[in-house]
Amino acid sequence: MQTWTIDGREVPVVTANTVVVGTGSAGFCAADRLWELGQDDVVMVADKVNAGSSRNAGSDKQTYYKLTLSGGDGDSVHEMAQTLFSGGAMDGDNALAEAALSARGFLRLCDLGVPFPQNRFGEFIGYKTDHDPRRRATSVGPYTSRSMVEQLEKKVHRNGTRIFDECRVVDVVVRDGEVVGLLVLRTDVPHDGALSPWLLFRCTNLVYATGGPAGMYATRVFPHGQWGASGAAYRAGVHGKNLTEWQFGLASTHPRWNVSGTYMQVIPRFVSTDADGNDEREFLTEAIDDYGRLLSMVFLKGYQWPFDIRKARDGSSLIDLLVYRETVLRGRRVFLDFRRNPVRDELDASALSPEAHDYLERAGVLFGTPIERLRAMNEPAYQFYLGKNPYVDLEQQMLEVDVCAQHNNGGLVVDAWWQSNVAGFFPVGEAGGAHGVYRPGGAALNSGQVGATRAAQLVAARRTQAPSDEATFAAAAGPVLAAAAGLVRRASARAAGGTPDNTGELLTAVQVLMSEKAGPVRSAASIREALEQVHTWLCAYDDTVSADASSRRSVNRTFLVRDILTSAYVYLSAMADYVAHGGRSRGSVLYTDADGTLPLVGHGDASDDELDLPDVFRFALDGGALDEEVQEAAWVPPGATPDAAWSAVEPRSPDDPAGTPVFRWRARRPIPEDDDFFENVWREFREHGNIH
Numbered sequence: 001m002q003t004w005t006i007d008g009r010e011v012p013v014v015t016a017n018t019v020v021v022g023t024g025s026a027g028f029c030a031a032d033r034l035w036e037l038g039q040d041d042v043v044m045v046a047d048k049v050n051a052g053s054s055r056n057a058g059s060d061k062q063t064y065y066k067l068t069l070s071g072g073d074g075d076s077v078h079e080m081a082q083t084l085f086s087g088g089a090m091d092g093d094n095a096l097a098e099a100a101l102s103a104r105g106f107l108r109l110c111d112l113g114v115p116f117p118q119n120r121f122g123e124f125i126g127y128k129t130d131h132d133p134r135r136r137a138t139s140v141g142p143y144t145s146r147s148m149v150e151q152l153e154k155k156v157h158r159n160g161t162r163i164f165d166e167c168r169v170v171d172v173v174v175r176d177g178e179v180v181g182l183l184v185l186r187t188d189v190p191h192d193g194a195l196s197p198w199l200l201f202r203c204t205n206l207v208y209a210t211g212g213p214a215g216m217y218a219t220r221v222f223p224h225g226q227w228g229a230s231g232a233a234y235r236a237g238v239h240g241k242n243l244t245e246w247q248f249g250l251a252s253t254h255p256r257w258n259v260s261g262t263y264m265q266v267i268p269r270f271v272s273t274d275a276d277g278n279d280e281r282e283f284l285t286e287a288i289d290d291y292g293r294l295l296s297m298v299f300l301k302g303y304q305w306p307f308d309i310r311k312a313r314d315g316s317s318l319i320d321l322l323v324y325r326e327t328v329l330r331g332r333r334v335f336l337d338f339r340r341n342p343v344r345d346e347l348d349a350s351a352l353s354p355e356a357h358d359y360l361e362r363a364g365v366l367f368g369t370p371i372e373r374l375r376a377m378n379e380p381a382y383q384f385y386l387g388k389n390p391y392v393d394l395e396q397q398m399l400e401v402d403v404c405a406q407h408n409n410g411g412l413v414v415d416a417w418w419q420s421n422v423a424g425f426f427p428v429g430e431a432g433g434a435h436g437v438y439r440p441g442g443a444a445l446n447s448g449q450v451g452a453t454r455a456a457q458l459v460a461a462r463r464t465q466a467p468s469d470e471a472t473f474a475a476a477a478g479p480v481l482a483a484a485a486g487l488v489r490r491a492s493a494r495a496a497g498g499t500p501d502n503t504g505e506l507l508t509a510v511q512v513l514m515s516e517k518a519g520p521v522r523s524a525a526s527i528r529e530a531l532e533q534v535h536t537w538l539c540a541y542d543d544t545v546s547a548d549a550s551s552r553r554s555v556n557r558t559f560l561v562r563d564i565l566t567s568a569y570v571y572l573s574a575m576a577d578y579v580a581h582g583g584r585s586r587g588s589v590l591y592t593d594a595d596g597t598l599p600l601v602g603h604g605d606a607s608d609d610e611l612d613l614p615d616v617f618r619f620a621l622d623g624g625a626l627d628e629e630v631q632e633a634a635w636v637p638p639g640a641t642p643d644a645a646w647s648a649v650e651p652r653s654p655d656d657p658a659g660t661p662v663f664r665w666r667a668r669r670p671i672p673e674d675d676d677f678f679e680n681v682w683r684e685f686r687e688h689g690n691i692h
């Protein structure tokens, strides 16, 4: 670390070939792969090394998706690529690479000590996950991704890679369409002390593994402390892709955890209460009057997770919508009660669908209460909530749940090597947008390993040049630093002048707004309403934000909130553009459509009636209409003009202080048909390493 004078300030500068931002499963994988491939001039940086989804999130059986490595079932790289591609709006080169490198990424984790189960002969027996025609899924248990992080982290420590903790991303430094560095705020250093709270990284490559922009939603199962840093990327000119494609699903909110798998298969009672916990009632029966159908739908939610709009008309996604009606539309709270059976005191197993009956019978749990079934079937799932903060004893207490944001399938654009449109900037893991509309469960963790490996391969082979020289770097970083310092100066002057700190209030307000207007149920009107509000906040931000300079937390939040507002602005504009492009309900989102239909009562015949539900639940499926297209997003800063190929969904003045999000739709890239004749591939590999 050297101290330079930039823009009249003494600032520490770290120089490295590659900076990896984020210490989740994708970031650690990238850092380790770079080291293994001979590029050891690498440093890592994170806001909190122990934060992030990989280390802190999971589910009943957290899944990893890979090529079949057991048994007699046929499988092939091409077939797996097809499975991924068939999710719609996914680029074919990413699908092919994710299939081709899946075994390599997976076996690497095994070798590093992640205990993926294998039989006596070394076969990695798999199971079938959602959107999976084979049995490609595997799991270590509830904490698959945590185990991955822990083993990768140990390896990165053994490599001796330096990690800078407590550094919030402020801005990415770009010059002439190429990344040259990163500005971070040191959140462990007081802003008004002797040490510089700023730290600059000067680099040739930035691997951006900052995870999903989770801070955007209030109702989320992303773990505490996972915020994301996508706003900084948009501000730096990195494009986005498939941003509308969030996944939502039923999860407990205190503590945050997916209630998939056994938690649903044992068929708990769903109850809602008013805000104070009074007026308890079982609400599913209001819409589902057939007892057996109610039981079977709850059972199915165990493996039909997350919310899938294709199962809303006559399937298990009705449960998510009914929960949403209670929490969002009626302002009530929803709980799972494992102490009592739904509707009747005794479980009447004869009413169950054959599928549910057969499963529970084979598991030997066609008896008792949900908690008795849970403990018989999966004792660790019961114990899990005893060990969490807050602690919940499902024998004694109900568990609060909601339909929560869980994963963003879209993200920052990536090419076949996970490089974005900005040279040297590689979004990997959930920050990148490699997925399409649907993806098999477990594909996110595979994608993180594959993207990180591909980025490392390209960097180690093709981007070994030294970072920009001192003068060039200082010229690029100076204005970025000056703008950040100016924002804090004005915010703290306001606080000193008596304006109360408003960063916390604004953070909550944007999150609540996003969950209410742009969550699993959205309409053109609700999106527009939220967009107008976020635009107003963002325009006024520089002139209204107030933060006490003596509070590290306040200064930290000044940049956090700006990042979230920027992301929300781009995302809401993407949703508005999607609707304007003719987009309808797909994936994990219902777009209200006055000409659409409501979920059905469920008589199971052609004369079935629509349920008496609010009109916001009226929808029409997109039916794969936009599967061959990809929506790309860009943020144009104030004063700049967008390229003619892009269009804005809202007309904005070029000087709009919030900048202008612009969009284009392109055909997705097909799955490449590459030369498969060995001698040719070998020659090219010898001559070029096949990294191009």
Ligand SMILES: Cc1cc2nc3c(=O)[nH]c(=O)nc-3n(C[C@H](O)[C@H](O)[C@H](O)COP(=O)(O)OP(=O)(O)OC[C@H]3O[C@@H](n4cnc5c(N)ncnc54)[C@H](O)[C@@H]3O)c2cc1C
Binding pocket: 021, 022, 023, 024, 025, 026, 027, 045, 046, 047, 048, 049, 050, 051, 052, 053, 054, 055, 057, 058, 059, 061, 062, 063, 064, 065, 145, 167, 168, 169, 209, 210, 211, 212, 221, 222, 223, 225, 226, 227, 228, 229, 257, 258, 406, 407, 428, 429, 430, 431, 441, 442, 443, 444, 445, 446, 448
């Ligand atoms: C409840 C739940 C269950 C899931 N289950 C599955 C599953 O079964 N299978 C599957 O494939 N996927 C699953 N996922 C998704 C998967 O866990 C994530 O997509 C994946 O772990 C993301 O890894 P990552 O390395 O990209 O990011 P993360 O692990 O989220 O790491 C992000 C890193 O960036 C840092 N960071 C974030 N913001 C900033 C900032 N502003 N400044 C500096 N640093 C920052 C964080 O501290 C962290 O180090 C699940 C997710 C959740 C929430």
